[in-house]
Amino acid sequence: MSESHPTLRAVTERIKQRSHKTRAHYLDTVQQAAQRSRQRPLSCGNLAHAVAAVPELDKLRIVEWTAGNIGIVTAYNDMLSAHQPFEKYPELIRQTARKAGGTAQVAGGVPAMCDGVTQGQPGMELSLFSRDVIAMAAGIALSHDVFDAAVFLGVCDKIVPGLVIAAATFGHLPCIFLPAGPMTSGISNDAKSKVRQLYVTGQVGRKELLDVEMQSYHSVGTCTFYGTANTNQMLMEFMGLQLPGSSFINPNTPLREALTVAGIQRALAMTRQSGSYKPVSEILSAEAFVNGMVGLNATGGSTNLVLHIVAMARAAGWLIRPEDFADLSRMTPLMARVYPNGSADVNHFHAAGGLQFVIRELLAAGLLHEDVETVAGRGLTHYAQEAFLNADGTVEWREGASVSHDHDILRPYHDAFQPSGGLERLQGNMGEAVIKVSAVKPEKRFVEAPARVFHDQQDVKKAFEAGELNQDCVCVVRFQGPKANGMPELHSLTPPLSVLQEKGFKVALVTDGRMSGASGKVPAAIHLSPEAADGGAIACIQDGDMIRLDADNGILEVLAPNFAQRSPVKADLSANDCGMGRELFQVFRQAVGTASNGAISLFNEGAVS
Structure with a gap:
């Protein structure tokens, strides 16, 4: 040792x-x-x-x-x-x-x-x-x-x-x-992902998608x-x-x-x-x-x-x-x-x-x-x-095993898949975020492209279906933080963004929300803090602003000369207040701390700053 x-x-x-x-x-x-x-x-x-x-x-x-x-x-x-x-x-x-x-x-x-x-x-x-x-x-x-x-x-x-x-x-x-x-084990993960992407592009229907999902979760x-x-x-x-x-x-x-x-x-x-x-x-x-x-x-x-x-x-x-x-x-x-x-x-x-x-x-x-x-x-x-x-x-x-029985899955530390674990901290004039790059190809880890700003993940899907995202772009999905709406995972955005990436476009996601543990090959700056509902800088981004996401160097910034002088926009969050039990959780949205401090609602935020 x-x-x-x-x-x-x-x-x-x-x-x-x-x-x-x-x-x-x-x-x-x-x-x-x-x-x-x-x-x-x-x-x-x-x-x-x-x-x-x-x-x-x-x-x-x-x-x-x-x-x-x-x-x-x-x-x-x-x-x-x-x-x-x-x-x-x-x-x-x-x-x-x-x-x-x-x-x-x-x-x-x-x-x-x-x-x-x-x-x-x-x-x-x-x-x-x-x-x-x-x-x-x-x-x-x-x-x-x-x-x-x-x-x-x-x-x-x-x-x-x-x-x-x-x-x-x-x-x-x-x-x-x-x-x-x-x-x-059920159907392979690659097969599942392929059908998901075919579904979002309309090449297979719901029946085929459901069949594959049920073979996966069986x-x-x-x-x-x-x-x-x-x-x-x-x-x-x-x-x-x-x-x-x-x-x-x-x-x-x-x-x-x-x-x-x-x-x-x-x-x-x-x-x-x-x-x-x-x-x-x-x-x-x-x-x-x-x-x-x-x-x-x-x-x-x-x-x-x-x-x-x-x-x-x-x-x-x-x-x-x-x-x-x-x-x-x-x-x-x-x-x-x-x-x-x-x-x-x-x-x-x-x-x-x-x-x-x-x-x-x-x-x-x-x-x-x-x-x-x-x-x-x-x-x-x-x-x-x-x-x-x-x-x-x-x-x-x-x-236990002293050697890997499959080097495509598991390798010793001296012959690892990459020298670092792939969790990076991003900083810049938007605040701080986290990105996981272990599944992101090295050439995809730097994206500099105009922003497309959304306040709801469903609007991202609608823009994708309408062909509005067929370009280099950074999808900014804000008001997804813990105070805004409980910080839901945005995993359902992975298939459409993956399709855009495979078409050859430079694409990334920037959000004050979360991605699923199953997120993968699309670069995603997540847990951005301060969040939009707290007046964070993400609330100042406008459509067309150039955004630089440089995962290898830990940079996330808006390339706009007047960005620091802008006022954050407000959003109507009343739709998040009720339905499916959400009305019971208002006290959590009010008490929750920042993502940087674990989005904790049980402890005093000042004690963890």
Whole structure:
């Protein structure tokens, strides 16, 4: 194992220095909660309510506090393919806990929406805010204060970040995340993308499109592309919050069940009653979050995690800024090509060596912190091990792949696909933004073209259909930030912009909104901050203004001599106020912070500036 990279050390140290006050305050609150938990101040009436519905043996164990009681927080629903397998987890967890001498109760459920269902729809405007609702709902579940550990059942986009925020808030509890795994592979991602582009140009109809989509999303488990859901799973391993090798095992398989059993055994082994107390606050170190950012860059993960890592870290008292991502990206080689950054899916990635190979390589190169606490034990080297099923149905961890089994999907750090991870910070007279270039060809990373300004993604599609965008252009889609309309993903713009790019036009997207974790080959400057609804400079752009997007040099600017003297335009945002539940989220739009600070609505913005 090499000495750690100087950039790794420098970024970690500046996060610690920046976060001195907030982390100290966080640890103080954790210590107070731990002290209160040790005293067990519940009255007889409190306890009677807590155990009224449980079997007699469980009731006795809980009342006497002789064994660990696990609180299960579940995001189960059977509309999400990724979360449908969680239906049967609670009973397996209860049985496993009893055999180990402990107990388990479902503490509560949290909402779990599917961004794939709501893409381009009004419901997508609730998506980002659902992260904070999930954190709050999990907080309510655990507020009963009868649990010695927490187990979180969640996989997808905003769900895992929301659950991590809750876990950090209950930092005195040992916590572990139990995934459900990806669906088996369906139609290839290249074939799916081709039909999507044919559809937007009118060359195939809705029937053909629906047929291809249903061949792609066809079974239980996460969608198999490397979007936000599967990036979440990567993050949980890099940060040591779930068991090694557990991310990409398919649902309803013997190994998947064995990993769930092993996860519960580990949760009980970390409780105070076990004698090896390990609260999650010790796992959520600055080093763990830096490791997560390195993993994001090394694997070409979703840009949504740029927002979520900032928010999760803030819950644990750490202040992370866009420049931290940018510096780590420049240090980290891109070692994986998984759709949308390649043609493979996560099942192919796992078979090629997967996360265990990536972690082994990065540790060898000194690009990760090894000396960290994890749910598997101290040291990230645990996560270079792969999970295997023994003949007796238990899990055994053995050394993972030391070589890539497919160099088109996975490569060692010294022979990476590119020397940097591809997440870049853009700055200029518009503010600051983020761009992911791991799937963008080098010759497409510089665009200088006139602006076409829109206030609604549907208007972009109409202009495309009318042939108005058949030119070099930068599509500026504004009033898409968190305060304007909840910062929806604009993934539905990818097919038309891809068509324009393939016609030979220089094209880019600039927005204060988000792109999906599945965004790819079109250069997209996203999360622009300050946003238009805050009077940001993006609200001053006019049709025809020349815009320069230079991803390689981190530049995003408007080339207009009078730009600084312009006043921002206003927009009628009343249509975002109601319908599909949006009327319930006005308080979030009013309270939310900037994208640069994770679009957080749960914490004081001034504390993270």
